Ligand SMILES: [Ca+2]
């Protein structure tokens with residue numbers, strides 16, 4: 001039996017607009033719910049990262065119990081997000097300092113709720129595009145029961161993440177094709193914390209969803225790209241009788257923020273999918289592709305197919321001397337057959353931001 005597991009498409013997360021009613025109206029600090037949206041979860045870690053090592057007034061009650069505590073007034077700084085809580089909300093345990101004990105408080109109270117639940121809000125601002133994806137260049141031959149560790153990458157050599165400070169996202173696993181007990185995600189500090197140690201993270205699996213957040217802690221963002229972690233899974237289940245495409249891994253709710261919690265990067269998430277395959281061997285073939293795909297690249301005839309891009313404002317081809325030529329896409333194809341052989345950069349502008357990709361005509 002031969003099953004080909006191919007990639008999917010795209011999840012594009014458009015701008016979440018400002019909402020004046022995105023937090024609970026009272027000013028009680030529930031230990032772990034830093035953005036005061038009614039739940040302690042991974043997103044609250046980003047706020048701790050953006051206020052780490054700040055000191056302020058102790059609460060009357062220094063406790064991590066899940067109760068509402070009157071917020072102390074002696075915290076001068078506010079988070080400039082829609083909820084505008086003071087830094088005092090990030091002092092989850094109330095000891096007057098923001099640090100690792102507050103990360104542990106989020107973990108201890110993880111998933112607990114109070115009052116009205118509001119969606120986590122981000123200050124999404126049009127910036128550049130980027131991808132969170134599994135860079136499997138070659139398909140993997142797998143059998144049911146085999147375990148795999150797959151790196152998860154953010155950005156690439158042509159699309160650096162500018163001013164990276166933290167990220168929150170979810171990994172959704174299809175339990176029909178993956179052993180849920182086998183699923184885990186491990187952070188890779190690499191380029192996001194090149195000096196080591198200046199990183200905090202939360203990584204919680206509930207049923208078939210892993211919620212992940214990680215943040216730098218020294219108010220200094222980094223620019224770069226590369227792996228941020230590794231997903232480990234064991235493939236299992238009956239994949240021989242699929243009648244339609246089945247998603248097995250989905251990346252969702254992706255937000256990359258700078259040190260002030262502004263989200264300038266619009267992030268596409270790559271998924272891994274099983275499509276109906278031929279029954280020719282006992283192997284399962286797993287592959288994952290990039291969310292935005294331009295192929296073939298290199299191209300022999302100068303024609304490039306584009307998947308994952310629906311609308312754009314302009315397309316420019318930039319040659320190695322910097323000369324810029326406007327082009328158009330017709331039927332998901334960019335035709336550069338009048339261009340000499342060589343290396344070019346394709347710049348895609350949309351209302352949401354800019355995307356750059358290297359193209360080669362052989
Ligand atoms: Ca919260």
Ligand SMILES: [Ca+2]
Pocket residue numbers: 090091092093094095096097098099101102
């Ligand atoms: Ca504290």
